[in-house]
Amino acid sequence: MSMPKRPARHQRGVAVITALLLTTLAVTIVASLFWQQQVQVRSIENQRTQLQKQWILRGALDWAKLILRSDFNNVDYAGDPWAIPLADVRLDEFVENGRQDAEASSAVLSGYIVDAQARFNVNTLIRGGTVSPKDVAAFTRLLTNLRVAQAASLADATASYLLAARQPGALQPGAGSPAGGGSTAVIPGATTATTPATPNPPAAATGSASGASPAGPRMMPLTQFDDLLAVTGFSSDILARLKDFVTVLPENDTKINVNTATAEVLSAVVPSLALSDATTLVASRDRAYFKDTADFTNRLPATVQTAVAAGLGPLDVKTEHFLVNGKVKLNNAVLEIQSLVERPSINGQVKIIWTRET
Structure with missing residues (x-):
């Protein structure tokens, strides 16, 4: 007994559906490949844009080093070439940014140089392997000038942290993540100088005779400004207030440049x-910079000159x-x-200590 044949119209419908499914599948595959x-x-x-930006900034950094090297002399003040900011400079003629010639491009470079020694270096709170009361008092006055609450407690906490970080067994830079969480930029061709290791002071009385680290959490030395968040009492709001007045330099014997320091510092x-006298002093400095520290001393109020006669x-x-x-x-x-x-100041050769993205 023969089976009944399916109608030709039904077979054509199945073929159409199959063709649509295959077409949909092909379109999906092609779209996926294009995506x-x-x-x-x-x-x-x-990646190309990121690399171009890094190379541009690398060139700008070399330019800044050249300016600093050419301006090497015995006095640095706000009128030096390095202190002139670089306004927005279009780099369309030097950078291939992937656009057509008819399109407007936007390759722009800007920058500025800041005197780091115009700010208070918190690492000076430790001198000779011990806390420097004179520098702690100066840091306290600075925090007071900036209207930071509990200035004395913060200054003491910072000094205690720095002293603990110099004890044997403390974390060294690079052993862990920076307290501030800043990212280090990898600039093509850039070299980062290694911060000289600071000799460890004598072990604390609580440490063992063999020099083992004392019990408790290990501290990491401060290397950048944001690392101050690791010190108890500091917050993001406080750091925002201190940003233009405080810094962290690798050496603990740096000096304040009176030609660039703010009145608060x-x-x-x-x-x-x-503070009012310091503001007046800064105003006079803007008219004529200090030629040396003796010139600075002579312009101080008479009462202050007597107070600082010892140095x-x-x-x-x-x-x-x-x-x-x-x-x-x-x-x-x-x-x-x-x-x-x-x-x-010996040879004026400029070197990079660290570079990071901000």
Whole structure:
């Protein structure tokens, strides 16, 4: 007995549906391939843009080093070439940014250099392997000038932290993540100088005779400004207030440049100098910079000159440490870096201490 044949119309319907399914599958596969290709192209473009931005900032950093090297002299003040900020400079003629010639491009570079020794270096709170009461008092006055609550407690806590960080067994820079969580920028061709290791002071009385680290959590030395968050009592709001007045330099014997320091810093580091008098002193400095520390002393109020007759402390009119800030915008992508550079007073050769993205 033969089976009944299916109608030709039913078979045509099945064929149409099958063809539609196959077409849909093919379109989906092709669309997926195009999407993957687009993602790969975008990824390559982003990598190229990031690399271009890093090379631009690397060139800007070399430029800043050249300016600092050429301006090497016995006095640094706000009228020096390094102190002139770099306004937005278009780099369209020098950078291939992937756009057509008819399209408007936006490769822009800007930056500025800051005298790091115009700010108070918290590492000076420890001198000779022990707490420096004079510097702790100066840091307390600075916090008071900036209207930070519990200034004395914060200054003491910072000194205690720094002293603990110098004990045997303390974490060294690079052994863990920075307290501030800042990211280090990998700039092509850039070299980061290694911070000289500070000799450890004698072990604390609580430590063992063999030099083992005392019990308790190990402290990491402060290397950047944001690391102050590791000190008990500091917060993001306090750091925002201290940003332009406090810094962290690798050496603990740096001096304040009286030609670039703010009135708040000068009032803190010069005993008996009121903030109002420091403001007047800064105004006179803007008209004629200090040629040396003797010139600075002669311009102090008479009462202050008598109070500091024994010595002004760690003050100078030249600088060895600078903060180089750079910003590049390329195709709506922005990259900012900050570098700490050192220009020793011996030979003036500029070297990079660290570079990080900000």
